[in-house]
Structure formats: structure tokens, C-alpha cells
Amino acid sequence: MAQARQILDRISSVTNTQKITRAMKMVAAAKLNRAQARMESVRPYAKGIVRIFSGIADDLYGDEHPLLITRPVEKVLTIVIAGDRGLCGGFNNNIIRTAKSHLEGMTGVEHKLFAVGKRAISGSRKLRAPLIKSWYDVFDKLSFMLSSDIAAHLLECYQATGDERIDEVYLVYNKFVSRMSQEVVVEKLMPLDLAGIKARHKNANEEAGENYVRPVYEIEPDPVSAISSLVKHFISCEIYHAIIESYAAELAARMTSMENATNSAEEMIDTLTLEYNRARQAGITAELLDIIGGANAL
Amino acid sequence: MENTTQKNDEEILTFNLCVITPERKVFDGEVLQASMTGVSGEFDIQPRHEPFLTPLKVGEVIFSLPSSDGVDSEEIVLAVHGGFLDMDGTTATVYASSAEKAGEIDIERAKEAEKRARERLEQVTLHQGDEAPVDFDRAQLALLRAVLRIQIVEHYINNRN
Numbered sequence A: 001m002a003q004a005r006q007i008l009d010r011i012s013s014v015t016n017t018q019k020i021t022r023a024m025k026m027v028a029a030a031k032l033n034r035a036q037a038r039m040e041s042v043r044p045y046a047k048g049i050v051r052i053f054s055g056i057a058d059d060l061y062g063d064e065h066p067l068l069i070t071r072p073v074e075k076v077l078t079i080v081i082a083g084d085r086g087l088c089g090g091f092n093n094n095i096i097r098t099a100k101s102h103l104e105g106m107t108g109v110e111h112k113l114f115a116v117g118k119r120a121i122s123g124s125r126k127l128r129a130p131l132i133k134s135w136y137d138v139f140d141k142l143s144f145m146l147s148s149d150i151a152a153h154l155l156e157c158y159q160a161t162g163d164e165r166i167d168e169v170y171l172v173y174n175k176f177v178s179r180m181s182q183e184v185v186v187e188k189l190m191p192l193d194l195a196g197i198k199a200r201h202k203n204a205n206e207e208a209g210e211n212y213v214r215p216v217y218e219i220e221p222d223p224v225s226a227i228s229s230l231v232k233h234f235i236s237c238e239i240y241h242a243i244i245e246s247y248a249a250e251l252a253a254r255m256t257s258m259e260n261a262t263n264s265a266e267e268m269i270d271t272l273t274l275e276y277n278r279a280r281q282a283g284i285t286a287e288l289l290d291i292i293g294g295a296n297a298l
Numbered sequence B: 001m002e003n004t005t006q007k008n009d010e011e012i013l014t015f016n017l018c019v020i021t022p023e024r025k026v027f028d029g030e031v032l033q034a035s036m037t038g039v040s041g042e043f044d045i046q047p048r049h050e051p052f053l054t055p056l057k058v059g060e061v062i063f064s065l066p067s068s069d070g071v072d073s074e075e076i077v078l079a080v081h082g083g084f085l086d087m088d089g090t091t092a093t094v095y096a097s098s099a100e101k102a103g104e105i106d107i108e109r110a111k112e113a114e115k116r117a118r119e120r121l122e123q124v125t126l127h128q129g130d131e132a133p134v135d136f137d138r139a140q141l142a143l144l145r146a147v148l149r150i151q152i153v154e155h156y157i158n159n160r161n
Helices: A002-057 A091-105 A118-127 A144-159 A194-207 A223-297 B002-006 B107-126 B132-160
Strands: A075-081 A110-116 A131-135 A168-176 A182-190 B015-020 B025-031 B033-038 B041-045 B052-065 B074-087 B091-096 B099-101
Touching (some): A002 A194, A002 A223, A002 B052, A002 B091, A075 A118, A075 A223, A091 A168, A091 A182, A110 A118, A118 A131, A131 A144, A144 A182, A144 A223, A144 B132, A168 A223, A182 A223, A223 B052, B025 B052, B025 B074, B025 B099, B052 B091, B107 B132
Parallel strands (some): A075 A168
Antiparallel strands (some): A168 A182, B015 B025, B033 B041, B074 B091
16 A cells, blocks of 8 residues: 555645646736736837837937937847746746847847846856846836836946947847747847837827827927937837836746646646556455455465 | 817817826826926916927926816826926827826825935945946936925825815
């Protein structure tokens, strides 16, 4: 019976694990709903900022403001966004892998990193580039202040003159495609792509079936000084959006992987139960044989 | 919106005001007038204000709702922490990093934040390291926000009593 006892212990341990994975799946699902709602509510704001920006961009040549000027690229900053926790399949590894190939793809420049999420911080060691700033424990109660903070640091570096200067900024994060899939994307954040912003505004208008014609605006105090404030809001908004997308993608990945874990625990329990029954039966048979053998001997 | 533009000048007494933050839509409705602080100073918006755009400072956005009884109009005060005003002729939209109604402000938290920000400002000015400029700006902004919150709550409570 010793073997049967052991199998029984394993069954109860797997059952406990299954309870945990099932609970984690449910928690991730509930949090995902909230994250998705947050993704929805940022949309009007993002659309508005893009609309204002594309409007101002019409009046600009692209060299009026230090934030609009493109320079020869010597120093590149990459912002890597991953999760704080594991147990979400290949989510964190995929990010680090993509970041690595992105960094290796750009040779002849000096790389620097910002990391968001504990896994991005620990993974940044594999990227062989100095980690300048990092943030973690920010996803659950994500506030726009955090992304403003990241944007402030980034723009500070962009406008610096000394060693801390950067010429280009990339974002590497997971895009939430659906509850079943995520996609790692690399996006260029700075220098700003004014034509791209205008195109985005046009697409958004066409999608909504709107035909918004911008009236002639008075810009107070003047377009150039509005730009630095606008760029900051725009960058903050892009970062905020990327962090929410990444968080939603992380939760979706965790849901899927916990679902898989729950299912394989179920399978394991089935196999173990079968084994247990067999062991129990074997024990009974052995005992019976003993008794019959003993009776025959008399 | 189309109806409004077709009406005669005399009839247009209100305009649409939207206050949008990345987290939610704080307000969306018809108002009589609104005032706020832009980077070049305080200003008022009346119906049919000409289209204009300006960055906003950390400050109050005050607007009055049309009254139901035609006598008293209700005034709403928001704490807005920097953003933009986009007035396109019929709709004024405030895009703000964050905006709170007076009733939503946690005064205790604001007071704590004020204390923290003051301490931080002192520290930053004492030891000016490499990161001083950003930290200084941040502390200063935090202080501005906290003071604004406290002011608005006090204003709101005084008005009520």
C-alpha cells in the first residue's frame, strides 16, 4: 500500500496547485477587464492630442523647435516594457529577445535603456547596455503621472548636451491584439514623425466617418511655445498607452498560461487517479493471494 | 451641434464643454461660460468664442451650468493639472493630465503631499546633483498640484457654508 499512499499525496498536491492556477487565471481575467476598460478610456484623449498636434504640424516646417530637429544618430535610448511577474508564458522572454535583436540590429551607435517592470529590469542585463532609469510596481495602479515622469526624463535627455544626450528613442512593448494573442512591437518615439502623426489623425477621422475640418486657429501664446508642452503630452500619452497595452497583454498571456496549467493539472490528476486505482487493486490482489495462499497451506 | 449653429446669435447662450483626461471623461455638457488659466494668463470663454488653442497651467477650471429655473446657475470647479484647451468655435475641449472635482479631492492626502513636496524641494536645493533639474521641476509641480487641491477644497467648502 506504500505506493498507493504516495500517489494519493501527489494527487492532493497537484489538486492544490490546480486550485492556485485556476485562481490566478480568474484574477488575471478580472484585472484584464479593468485594463481593457482603461485602454478604452484613453482613446478620446489620445485622439484629441493627435488632432491638436496634426493641426499645429500644418503650420510648422520642422526646424522651429529643438524637439523637432533630427540629428545624426549617435546615442539611442530604448524603453523596454515587460511585466513585474512571471507565470505568463513567454511574455517576458519574448520582449527581451526582441529588444536584443533590435539593439543588435543598430550597430555603430551607443545604446541606453529605460526599463519598466521588474522583468524588464532583470532582463536588461542580457542586453549589454547601461540601464539609465527604471520603474516597477506601477501596473496595477497606473497613473498618467508615471508616464509624464518617464516622458520628462526622456525629454530631458533628448535636450541635454553632454554625455546623457540621446538622439533617438524607441519603445519595445507587447501590443494587446486579443485575449488570445499578443504581439511584440518596436516603435520609434523620437524624433517625432510629424507626417506620421498627420496620417494617424487622417486615419482616425476616416475610421470614425468624420469629416472634421479644422477652423483657423489662434494659438496662444504662439505655435512654437505650445510645441514643447504638446510634445510632452504626446510622448506621455504614447508611453501611457504602451504601458497599458503591455499590461493588458501580460494579463492575457497569464490567463492563457494559467488556463493551460489548470488543464494539464487536470490531465495529471486523471492519470494519477488511474495509477492509484491500479496500485490499490494490486494491493488488494496481493493481500487476497496471501490469504488464499495461507488457507491453502493449512 | 448643427442646430446650435443654425440658431440666431441671440439664442446661443451656451456652448459644449468637454474635460477629458487619459483616465476618464470628467465633464461633458452645455455650459454658460468657463474660465481657466493658460500659460499666458487667465481667460474666459463665452459661447461663440473664436477658435483658439492654448496650453494650460496647473490651475482651476471654473464653469457655470445653465440653471433649470432660470435664476441661479450652478458653478463647478475643477482642479486641472496642466493640459490644453482646444476651442473650435462650438466645442471647448480641455485635455488635461488629470482633473478632479472639488468633491473628489482628498484634503488629507493633498496636505501630506504638500508637506512632502516642500521637504523634497528643500533637499533638492541643498544637494544639487546631476539629476537636480528634473527633480526640482517635479517637486515644484507636485507642490503646485497639492496647493491647488487644498485651495479648491477650501474655496468649495467656504462657498457652501
